[in-house]
Amino acid sequence: MIAEFGLVALWFAAALAGLQLFAGFLGLREGGEGIAVLARPAALVQALLCGLSFLMLLWLFARTDLSVALVANNSHSAKPMIFKLSGAWGNHEGSMLLWVTVMALAGGLIAFIERRLPERTMLATLGAQAFVALGFYAFLLFASNPFERLAVAPAEGNGLNPLLQDIGLAFHPPTLYFGYVGLSVAFSFVVGALLTRQVTPEFARVMRPWVLGAWVLLTLGIAAGSYWAYYELGWGGWWFWDPVENASLMPWLAATALLHSVSVLAARDALRAWTVMLGVIAFSMSMVGTFLVRSGILTSVHAFAVDPERGSFILALLALNIGGALAIFATRASTVAEGERFSILSREGGLVINNVALSAILGIVLLGTLYPLLTEAFDVRVSVGPPYFNPVGAIFLFPMLLALAIGPLLRWRQDSFARIRRPVIALAVTGVVAVIALWAITGIGILPLLGLALALMVAIGSVLPLRGRSLRRLPLSVWGMVIAHLGVAVTLFGMASDTAFQKERLVAVNVGDVVEVGPWSAQLEAVSPVAGPNWTAIEARLSLRYEGTEVAMANPQARSFWSPPTETSEVALTTRWNGQLYTALGNQAEDGRWQLRLWWKPFVTWIWYGGLLIGLGGVLALLGRVSGDIRRRVADRKIADRRADEAELAAETAS
Amino acid sequence: MKRLRMFLWGLVGLSLFLFGLFAYQLSQPKDEFVESAMIGEPMPEFDLRPAVEGYPGLATADLADGKPRLLNVFASWCVPCRAEAPHLETLRDNGAEIVAIAIRDRPEDVAAFLQVYGNPFTRIGADDISEVQLAIGSSGVPETFVIDGNGVITYQHIGDIRAEHVPLILEKLREAGA
Numbered sequence: 111m112i113a114e115f116g117l118v119a120l121w122f123a124a125a126l127a128g129l130q131l132f133a134g135f136l137g138l139r140e141g142g143e144g145i146a147v148l149a150r151p152a153a154l155v156q157a158l159l160c161g162l163s164f165l166m167l168l169w170l171f172a173r174t175d176l177s178v179a180l181v182a183n184n185s186h187s188a189k190p191m192i193f194k195l196s197g198a199w200g201n202h203e204g205s206m207l208l209w210v211t212v213m214a215l216a217g218g219l220i221a222f223i224e225r226r227l228p229e230r231t232m233l234a235t236l237g238a239q240a241f242v243a244l245g246f247y248a249f250l251l252f253a254s255n256p257f258e259r260l261a262v263a264p265a266e267g268n269g270l271n272p273l274l275q276d277i278g279l280a281f282h283p284p285t286l287y288f289g290y291v292g293l294s295v296a297f298s299f300v301v302g303a304l305l306t307r308q309v310t311p312e313f314a315r316v317m318r319p320w321v322l323g324a325w326v327l328l329t330l331g332i333a334a335g336s337y338w339a340y341y342e343l344g345w346g347g348w349w350f351w352d353p354v355e356n357a358s359l360m361p362w363l364a365a366t367a368l369l370h371s372v373s374v375l376a377a378r379d380a381l382r383a384w385t386v387m388l389g390v391i392a393f394s395m396s397m398v399g400t401f402l403v404r405s406g407i408l409t410s411v412h413a414f415a416v417d418p419e420r421g422s423f424i425l426a427l428l429a430l431n432i433g434g435a436l437a438i439f440a441t442r443a444s445t446v447a448e449g450e451r452f453s454i455l456s457r458e459g460g461l462v463i464n465n466v467a468l469s470a471i472l473g474i475v476l477l478g479t480l481y482p483l484l485t486e487a488f489d490v491r492v493s494v495g496p497p498y499f500n501p502v503g504a505i506f507l508f509p510m511l512l513a514l515a516i517g518p519l520l521r522w523r524q525d526s527f528a529r530i531r532r533p534v535i536a537l538a539v540t541g542v543v544a545v546i547a548l549w550a551i552t553g554i555g556i557l558p559l560l561g562l563a564l565a566l567m568v569a570i571g572s573v574l575p576l577r578g579r580s581l582r583r584l585p586l587s588v589w590g591m592v593i594a595h596l597g598v599a600v601t602l603f604g605m606a607s608d609t610a611f612q613k614e615r616l617v618a619v620n621v622g623d624v625v626e627v628g629p630w631s632a633q634l635e636a637v638s639p640v641a642g643p644n645w646t647a648i649e650a651r652l653s654l655r656y657e658g659t660e661v662a663m664a665n666p667q668a669r670s671f672w673s674p675p676t677e678t679s680e681v682a683l684t685t686r687w688n689g690q691l692y693t694a695l696g697n698q699a700e701d702g703r704w705q706l707r708l709w710w711k712p713f714v715t716w717i718w719y720g721g722l723l724i725g726l727g728g729v730l731a732l733l734g735r736v737s738g739d740i741r742r743r744v745a746d747r748k749i750a751d752r753r754a755d756e757a758e759l760a761a762e763t764a765s
Numbered sequence: 766m767k768r769l770r771m772f773l774w775g776l777v778g779l780s781l782f783l784f785g786l787f788a789y790q791l792s793q794p795k796d797e798f799v800e801s802a803m804i805g806e807p808m809p810e811f812d813l814r815p816a817v818e819g820y821p822g823l824a825t826a827d828l829a830d831g832k833p834r835l836l837n838v839f840a841s842w843c844v845p846c847r848a849e850a851p852h853l854e855t856l857r858d859n860g861a862e863i864v865a866i867a868i869r870d871r872p873e874d875v876a877a878f879l880q881v882y883g884n885p886f887t888r889i890g891a892d893d894i895s896e897v898q899l900a901i902g903s904s905g906v907p908e909t910f911v912i913d914g915n916g917v918i919t920y921q922h923i924g925d926i927r928a929e930h931v932p933l934i935l936e937k938l939r940e941a942g943a
Contacts, residue, residue: 383769387776394780407790421791429784436780440773480783483790699842699869 113178116166117257120207123159123214124247126152127240130217134237138230138306146229149236150221156243157218164211167256171198177263180204180256186267188644196280199287202404202420203256208284210246212291216320217243220295226316228308235302242294245427253423276342286331286358290396292324293365297393297435300386304438307445309382314375317389319736321372324392325365326728332358333721340714341681341692348608348717351499353408356479357399360472364392367468370461378522380450380458384465386439394432395472401428407483453524460517467510474502504557511564511602514595515571533574541567554610561606569599586734594727601720607713608689614710618703628710629657630691632664637695637704645671647680650695650704654684666695666706689713801921803902808916811897813890816867817875823864823890829916833941835861835934836910837886838898840868841878843906845925850882852926857885859931861938864888868898868906909934913941 130152137146167180171194176182184201185194199208217239224232250256299317303309335358340348349355368388374381402408405421439446452458478494485492515537519530527534544563548554554562572595575588613628624633635651647669654662664682671678684691689712696705812824821827828834837853839846857863865886867875875889892898901910901918911920911934920937922930 387773401787405787405791407787422788425784425787425791428787429780432780433777433784436773436777440770440777443770443773446769480786483786486793487786487789 112166112169112173112175113257113259116163116170117255119159119163119166120247120251120257123156123163123210124244124251126156126159127214127243127247130156130240131237131244134233134235134240137233138237146233149233153214153217153221153236153239157214160211160214164207167204167207168195168198170257171195174267176265176267177259179258179260181267182260182264183268190643192277192280199284200280203250203254205283205287206246206250206254207256209287209291210243210250212288213239213243213246213294216291216295224316226312227302228306231302231306231308231313233302234305235298238301238305239295239298242298242431245430249420249423249427253420276338282331282334282338285327285334289324289326289328289331289365290361290393290400292320292327293361293393293396295320296324296368296389297431300389301435301438304386304435304442304446307442309375309386309446311376311379314372314385315735315739318369318372318376319732319739321365321369321389321392322728322732322735325362325369326725326732328358328362328365329721329728330725332362333718333725336721337718341683342678348605348714351478351495353479354403356475357402360395360475360479361392361399363468363472363475364388364395367465367472368392370464374458374461375449378450378452378458380452381462381465382446382449383443384462386446388465388469390432390435390439391469391472394428394435395476397424397428397431398476401425402479408479450523452522455520455525455527457517457520457522457525460513460520463513464510464517467506467513470506471503471510474506475499478502500557504560508560508564511568511598514598515564515567518571518575518591518595533571533577537567537571540570552610558606558610561602562610565599565603565606568602569596572596572599586737587731588734590727590729590731590734592727593730594724597720597723597725597727599720600716600723601718604713604716604718604720608711608717611712612710612714615708616705617708618699618701618705620703625706625708627691627708628712630708630710631655631658632691632693632706632708634704634706640667642669645669648695650693650706652682652693652706654691656686664691664693666693668695668697685715690715801902801918801923803910803918803921806902806918808912808918809897809900811890811900813866813892813897816865816870816889816891817872817879820884820886821888823866823888825916827864827888828912829914831914832862833911833913833919833938835863835938836901836912837863837865838868838901838903838906838908838910839865840870840906841874842870843868846878846907847882849907849925849927850885852928852931853885854883855928855931856926856934859935861935862887864890866890866892866897868892868895911937911941 130149133145133147133149133152136142137149170178170181171185172191174181174185174187174194176185180201180203181197184204185197189197198204217236220232220239221236227235296317299313299320303313332355335355336348339350339355368385368391371381371385371388375385401421401424404424407421478498481494482492516530516534519533521529541563544566545559548559548562552559572592575592576584615625615627617625619625619634621634621636624631632652632654635653637648637650640647640649647667649665649667652664652666653660654664662684664684666682667680669678669680670676679694679696681692681694684693689710692707692709692711694707694709696707698704808825808828810825813822815822828836835856839849853863863885865888867889870891870893872891875891879886890897902921903910903923905923907925909922909926910918913919919941920934922934926934
């Protein structure tokens, strides 16, 4: 009954999305007030029903109800509870239901609290949101029903891929999904504002928290995914330019540009066209990403259950939503007037550089990701990798980082070079000295060399806006900016130093042998079998010394899961503040020696520390903006109350 | 303003092109099989010592005598090779001549392996440093190559041979002239 209940709730939610669509768009017409009042309640009830439907799915997974096809295919009664629950969204159907649920909850939230925009714009926004949502409802109900029953329930489930039985991965996909959905809300706001010709600073202020929230989640989601690939896949790299990674990077790039653009629109009423376009593109990239991942038209290490029919469905949604939004934008281009003017040397100017560079990088990643698809149409198979992405991306990344170091020092609208001469010269000197010193001392490659120098410049540039300001009085949103920019420097430093200074040894050793790598020496003490709840493993015991002093043990495993039978490599990571030693155990060679892979990766962890800082910056900015909004709303209400009191008083006095 | 509008219609056009490309690729059958780069290549020059007493070693000249053969790359320490052994016997019983290269192995281990799992091979060369293995584009054990009478590789099977692969390999051997 649980499955049927969930399915019925989902159908009702879809019907309410239909109602919301009609109420939103018909309500825009003359005399449509009667139906317009239904839009907000429809969104609210829809959110409740969707939430209920998702809870039903969680319940089915918690009970391991094997009569439901999805549970039988993706779960197993022997799995720990947390992985049973995460199994609910660790598959195609469940993840689409999660997507729709989060989207409905977001819609319910804006319907419930958002009163700042003109009601017509809100109606168009809710209508647009319902339009997008209906597509996904149709996709769920017709092409990926998560509640489908099996005629005969199997005795045991098929389990979940053991690679995915990992706490990081239980939360990595939903984090990204929440980010995508946040961008869908921004998209709906953009369409609403375009349709009612209300691309205003107020619109930007309403949209900003959604963009910020989505961006924070995408940032954390990508960082978590990168770390997961790093320690779980056993390859030791943190970014592979794999199509699925690119699929998550592209919306992030667009969202980063949108985030900066929307702030300019909110503060200065400039960059209107940029904001609208990035709003459309950010969500488009989320959908393109979903399409590329789910349709299987690109070959990727992420082998998702692939189904061309589902691919066609998402493609149709993609064409409708993106094509539609772009066409609306093109016909309304004249109403999105240019907005306030500004000189090139101004905060706005710096942010335009940021937008152009991020868009260019987005274009480069998109081209590189889709290029194999294009050539395949002519029967040529190519694969595009780091030799393309790294240098070509750097052409735009490095100027953008320069703008990042200097931009926050600039004033809005117009600034003079004389005012910022001293910090800019100091930054330039720092950069040049760093480049020369690094080149002379280390002789590393050009990209990591520039990366290290720029990381230093960005780190200094990011804290310069604090100069001469009272730290206690500084608004949260400025703290957010400073910390996020510092995070960029930290991440860049981690990437560049890992690329430049990593040391790797791949050796076959007997028990008792010592291996040296960088400042480390590792002695293989023993190799012994160990057993876990649903796996057995061969585990190596390595005693590690860092520069001669004994510091730690590392226990890498070669793990075999027995249901389903799968082999994974559980690497051992020994973390110091200045990097990580990565050890992986391979097979036993024919002569009884063990393959060991040791990898000293200086400052590699800073990549993810930086990611966390960027996310933290976003959270602070979000808190600053939302608390500001709440304070303003309370103040408005007080003023309104006082006016009402005064009016009443005046009326009494008059009588 | 006009430029913005033109840019936007350009963007609409570009996305339509992309959607068209996506749709086209979706409609294409997906063939993930990557052809081996070694197909059509002659065997490299080598002369391997016998891997086990009682059987001759393997040299390039042995493979270019006009008779197509299977070349099995295996090792006594390789677990899938054990699973593969009965299917190699089936292939031999169906008339295939199979020669082998033992990778990084000791004669006594090879002898023990053949004792337990049977010996379908006519010649076994020992490749102690994976030299020949790498030269013929094999990255692991087991792998099986079809070599035609001129010593040219016509097919490469990666991984262990299972029962369902036997007819295909016999077919490939026939195509090579057997």
